[in-house]
Structure formats: structure tokens, C-alpha cells
Amino acid sequence: MLTIEHLTHQLKSLRLNHTAAQAESLLSMAEENELSYLQFADSLVKHELEARNKKKLESNRRGAGFPVEKHLEEFDYRFQTSITKRQVNQLLDFSFVDNRANLIFIGPPGVGKTHLAIGIGLKAIDAGYKVLFSTALGLVELLELAEIKGELKKKITQLCKYDLLIIDELGYLPMNKQSNHNLFQLINAVYEFRSVILTTNKEFNHWGEFFIDENVAVPIVDRLIHHSKIFMLGGESYRLKSRLG
Known part of the structure; x- marks a missing residue:
């Protein structure tokens, strides 16, 4: 039975x-x-x-690896007027991921760069893409540890399995020569193969300040901006304004 x-x-x-x-x-x-x-x-x-x-x-x-969940529905476009809701919504068909293009958010601290990056990353996951978030410092440390173990190529191969890499806060701290080399290896590997969302507080002509070596900064900039949409975010820090308010 x-x-x-x-x-x-x-x-x-x-x-x-x-x-x-x-x-x-x-x-x-x-x-x-x-x-x-x-x-x-x-x-x-x-x-x-x-x-x-x-x-x-x-x-x-x-x-x-998102440090917190920040949703696009919570983003305050009234405060950050240098980017519109329409512009962000146009990214959510994820043609930039399908076309292996990049998004770059440039602006001072506290203007919403990380919020946008995480919010878009969460939507990408809901759409079926595989995403990895890391601060630039955390990523550099990850690559440095892999390089010390003799596993840099293996680690880069693992990172290339993600459809979208989000690199947050590039430019807050300078990098040594080996860190420059390791990051270049990663950017070179994902170039025209995977997509990157990058947030930075430095405009491209100032990247030599934290890469130290212009010979490394130039090819990294070249690969990142070749197929990219660049958003310049202005204004004062939202966090600071909220605290003062």
C-alpha cells in the first residue's frame, strides 16, 4: 500500500x-x-x-559579503540630487553586467556611493547574478595573503567566478608596490570578462596618490573606464548632516 x-x-x-x-x-x-x-x-x-x-x-x-543591507528603495534622492532615480532604475535591467561593463561612483565621503553600490548588488542577486562585495582594503589584503601563499592566480580565478565585483572605498589608503601589482592582476583578469562596481573618493587624475606608481595607476584606470558608466556624486556628507541635524 x-x-x-x-x-x-x-x-x-x-x-x-x-x-x-x-x-x-x-x-x-x-x-x-x-x-x-x-x-x-x-x-x-x-x-x-x-x-x-x-x-x-x-x-x-x-x-x-555585504556589511549591511542597503536597499535602493531607501535611497534619498532628495538629498543626493546629482543622480536621479531614473538613472539608477535604468541600470536594473543589468545590461551592464551582461555586456561586462562597469559602474563607477565618484564623490566625497557620505554622499551615498556605498548605498547605491550595495543596493544595486542586492538587486543583481535577486535577478540571478552572483555578486561579491569587498572594501578595497579588504580585497588588497585578500590578494596579498594569497600572494604570500603562492595562490594569487588561484584566488583571482575564484574571484572571476562572480558576475559582479563591488570594490568599495578605493583611494582612502595608499598601497604598496606589491598591492598595486596584485590589484592590477585582478583588474586585468576581469577586464571585458566580468563587471565591477567601484566607489572612490578620488577623481582619476588623483589615483596616483594612492597607487603611488603612475605606471600602475594608468593601466588600471584605462581598463576600468573603457567600458563604464561614471557617476559624479556631489554634496556634503549625509551622515554628518543627519548627526548635526
């Missing part, structure tokens, strides 16, 4: 674990709604796919 326990066991053996967990309720729902065999089979498949997709999205969000 076929029992719900037997069905659950069979589903688990096929690794349909989400459906197995809800088998009894799905069966009851099918009976109540008098679903045909085809409709019931379709409902089982849809349930499994939706559960797997939800689990994948949750995993990708955890793996992205």
Missing part, C-alpha cells in the same frame, strides 16, 4: 527534499482543489524549483 511516508522517502531519494518536506500538504491541497494528475505534477515541480531558487538566493546573499 502506498503511504505518504513511502512517497516522502522516494522524493528524498531523488533529492527533491523541499517537495518531500511539504508532500503531505501539497497532496491535501491537490485533493481539495481537485487537481488533475498533470496539474499536481506541475505543482510539485514548481514547488521544488521555487524552494531551490529561494535557497540559492539566500546563499548568494550570504556569500556576497
Whole structure:
């Protein structure tokens, strides 16, 4: 005699674990709604796919490394008038990711660069892309550790598996010669192969200040801006204004 326990066991053996967990309720729902065999089979498949997709999205969000969740719906366009909601929404078809292009947000601290980067990154994950967030300092340290272990090429290969890399706060601290070299290797590897969102407080003609070596700064700038949309954000610090207010 076929029992719900037997069905659950069979589903688990096929690794349909989400459906197995809800088998009894799905069966009851099918009976109540008098679903045909085809409709019931379709409902089982849809349930499994939706559960797997939800689990994948949750995993990708955890793996992205966002320090906090900042959503675009919370961005204050009344305060930051140098970029419009329309401009940001136009990015959300993610053609820039599909075309291996970059986004660069330039402006002083506190004007919303990181908020925009994280918000777009979260939307990209919801759209099915794999995203990694890192501060520039954290990324440099990651590459330096890999280089010390003799695993720089391996680490860069791992980073290239992400559809979108978000590099936050480039330019706040100067880099030594080896850090310059390591970052160049990464940027060169993702060039025209993966997309980057970059936030920085320095305009391009000042990048030599933190790269120290102009011979490294120039080719990095060249690769980043070749296929990119650049947004110059102005204004005073939103955080500072809020605190003073």
C-alpha cells in the first residue's frame, strides 16, 4: 500500500527534499482543489524549483559579503540630487553586467556611493547574478595573503567566478608596490570578462596618490573606464548632516 511516508522517502531519494518536506500538504491541497494528475505534477515541480531558487538566493546573499543591507528603495534622492532615480532604475535591467561593463561612483565621503553600490548588488542577486562585495582594503589584503601563499592566480580565478565585483572605498589608503601589482592582476583578469562596481573618493587624475606608481595607476584606470558608466556624486556628507541635524 502506498503511504505518504513511502512517497516522502522516494522524493528524498531523488533529492527533491523541499517537495518531500511539504508532500503531505501539497497532496491535501491537490485533493481539495481537485487537481488533475498533470496539474499536481506541475505543482510539485514548481514547488521544488521555487524552494531551490529561494535557497540559492539566500546563499548568494550570504556569500556576497555585504556589511549591511542597503536597499535602493531607501535611497534619498532628495538629498543626493546629482543622480536621479531614473538613472539608477535604468541600470536594473543589468545590461551592464551582461555586456561586462562597469559602474563607477565618484564623490566625497557620505554622499551615498556605498548605498547605491550595495543596493544595486542586492538587486543583481535577486535577478540571478552572483555578486561579491569587498572594501578595497579588504580585497588588497585578500590578494596579498594569497600572494604570500603562492595562490594569487588561484584566488583571482575564484574571484572571476562572480558576475559582479563591488570594490568599495578605493583611494582612502595608499598601497604598496606589491598591492598595486596584485590589484592590477585582478583588474586585468576581469577586464571585458566580468563587471565591477567601484566607489572612490578620488577623481582619476588623483589615483596616483594612492597607487603611488603612475605606471600602475594608468593601466588600471584605462581598463576600468573603457567600458563604464561614471557617476559624479556631489554634496556634503549625509551622515554628518543627519548627526548635526
